[in-house]
Amino acid sequence: MAEPRASPPRVALGVLFYEFLKVSLLASGGGIVWAHRIAVDQRRWLSDAEFTDIVSMCQFMPGPNVVGIAVCVGARLRGLLGAIAATAGFVLIPGIIGFLLGVLCFRHTGVPLFQNVLTGISAAASGMMIATGLRLLRAYRQRPPALLFAALAFAGIAIVQLPLLLVLLVLAPLSIGAVAIAGGQVR
Amino acid sequence: MNDPASLGRLVAHLALLSSISFGGVPTVLPDIHAYVVANGWLTDRDFADFLAVSQAIPGPNMILMMSFIGWKVAGLPGALASAGATFTPPCALYFVAYRLWDRFRDAPWQKLARAGLAPLTAGLVIAGGTVMARTADIGWPAVGVTGAAAILLLFTRLNPLWVLGGAGICGALGIL
Numbered sequence: 536m537a538e539p540r541a542s543p544p545r546v547a548l549g550v551l552f553y554e555f556l557k558v559s560l561l562a563s564g565g566g567i568v569w570a571h572r573i574a575v576d577q578r579r580w581l582s583d584a585e586f587t588d589i590v591s592m593c594q595f596m597p598g599p600n601v602v603g604i605a606v607c608v609g610a611r612l613r614g615l616l617g618a619i620a621a622t623a624g625f626v627l628i629p630g631i632i633g634f635l636l637g638v639l640c641f642r643h644t645g646v647p648l649f650q651n652v653l654t655g656i657s658a659a660a661s662g663m664m665i666a667t668g669l670r671l672l673r674a675y676r677q678r679p680p681a682l683l684f685a686a687l688a689f690a691g692i693a694i695v696q697l698p699l700l701l702v703l704l705v706l707a708p709l710s711i712g713a714v715a716i717a718g719g720q721v722r
Numbered sequence: 723m724n725d726p727a728s729l730g731r732l733v734a735h736l737a738l739l740s741s742i743s744f745g746g747v748p749t750v751l752p753d754i755h756a757y758v759v760a761n762g763w764l765t766d767r768d769f770a771d772f773l774a775v776s777q778a779i780p781g782p783n784m785i786l787m788m789s790f791i792g793w794k795v796a797g798l799p800g801a802l803a804s805a806g807a808t809f810t811p812p813c814a815l816y817f818v819a820y821r822l823w824d825r826f827r828d829a830p831w832q833k834l835a836r837a838g839l840a841p842l843t844a845g846l847v848i849a850g851g852t853v854m855a856r857t858a859d860i861g862w863p864a865v866g867v868t869g870a871a872a873i874l875l876l877f878t879r880l881n882p883l884w885v886l887g888g889a890g891i892c893g894a895l896g897i898l
Contacts, residue, residue, distance in 0.1 A: 559780070559781050560781060561780065588827065589820075592819065592820065593816065596816055596819055597740065597744050597812055598740055598746070598809070598811070598812020598813070598815065598816060599740075599746060599782060599784050599785060599808070601782070602782065602809055602813060602816070603812065603816040606813050606817055606820065607820045610817055610820050610821070611820075611824075615817065618816075618820075622809075625782060626782055626785060626805075626809060630781060630785060630786065630789070630805060632781065633776070633779040633780070633781035633786045634786060634801060637772075637775045637776065637786060637789075637790055638793065640775045641772075641775070644771050648894055651894055651895075652891075652893045652894045653774040653775065653778075653890075653893065654770075654858065654860065654893045655864075655890045655893025655894070656774045656777060656778050656886050656893065657770055657774035657777065657854065657857075657858035658858045658859055658864040658865075658867040658871070658889055658893075658898065659867050659868065659870075659871035659886050659888070659890075660773070660774065660778075660858075661851045661854035661855035661858050661871075662867065662869060662870065662872035662873075662875070663851075663872065663885065664847060664848075664851030665847075665848050665855070665868070666871070666875035668845070668847030668850075668851060669844070669876060670875075670876060671843060671847060672844035672845075674840070675841050678841075681837075681840075681841035682841065684841045684842055684845065686845060687845065688841075688842045688845030688849065689845040692749075692845075692853070693752075693848075693852040693853055696752070699739075699742065699743075699744075699749060699750055699753055702846075703742070703744060703842070706842055710839065710842055711834055711837075711838030712838070714834050714837040714838040715834050
């Protein structure tokens with residue numbers, strides 16, 4: 536049975552829009568950090584546990600995960616309209632600004648200096664992505680089967696270069712099955 | 723290249739991939755990369771540039787990345803259609819799923835699914851980063867930057883913007 540929880544505070548749609556606009560603009564590389572800071576620490580819309588619950592769901596849903604956090608926090612506070620307001624805040628204005636900036640940048644991609652800067656940034660960005668994956672894995676370091684399945688998923692894509700859907704369709708049932716068999720050991 | 727038929731195929735492909743991008747859009751980047759290059763819409767270099775710029779600009783990085791690809795294929799309409807195809811299907815899924823998730827949040831199957839899928843997610847994100855590093859890392863110094871960025875993000879509380887900025891400066895100095 537679900538434990539009772541406090542009904543969420545009444546939040547204006549404009550505030551949802553504005554706060555997720557902020558998350559989006561601040562969050563180059565680390566959206567979850569800023570979403571947590573604003574939704575839990577500053578605005579106190581959600582408890583830590585509620586936030587964690589949303590993030591775990593978003594982690595195994597398809598799509599841009601941080602947008603998923605916007606959808607879920609919006610939905611929790613104000614239903615469908617809240618989800619739309621938070622998502623619009625996250626995507627709309629930052630998307631337009633970013634697109635214009637990007638197109639400006641691409642005018643100069645032929646310039647060697649600019650090319651070199653981009654090489655540096657993408658080298659670092661790929662390292663940050665690897666680190667994020669390792670960080671997600673950290674919670675599972677005590678569970679060898681989990682590490683094995685993470686390694687298989689990694690190898691399927693990065694080494695054997697199989698299509699994602701195939702990797703998922705094969706590994707997801709096996710991994711969930713392994714958890715079911717391990718039973719009591721989990722959490 | 724301005725070609726409505728190509729845009730239709732790109733948008734359909736992006737909508738499909740974003741709907742199966744478990745672990746976030748970066749996990750389907752290798753597939754998108756293969757698709758757009760095989761169709762002759764983008765070169766490897768274009769892809770790496772788009773990725774670097776979309777990472778460097780604050781905002782919804784992966785949506786920006788797809789809008790750049792769409793822009794290259796079919797101009798502004800291409801950009802809008804690609805961005806929409808990238809976030810609309812997952813947003814609808816998130817909303818429906820959140821409703822269901824919330825209703826059954828204490829069900830045993832939910833805990834099983836969470837525990838089973840999370841490690842796969844982590845492996846897929848690491849793979850996405852690795853594939854990206856393969857196009858970006860043109861020499862050992864660049865590999866060093868990738869490793870350093872990973873370590874800094876894992877073990878320090880440094881703002882990622884500093885890491886990206888520092889790496890850009892290394893590039894500008896011609897070290898990489």
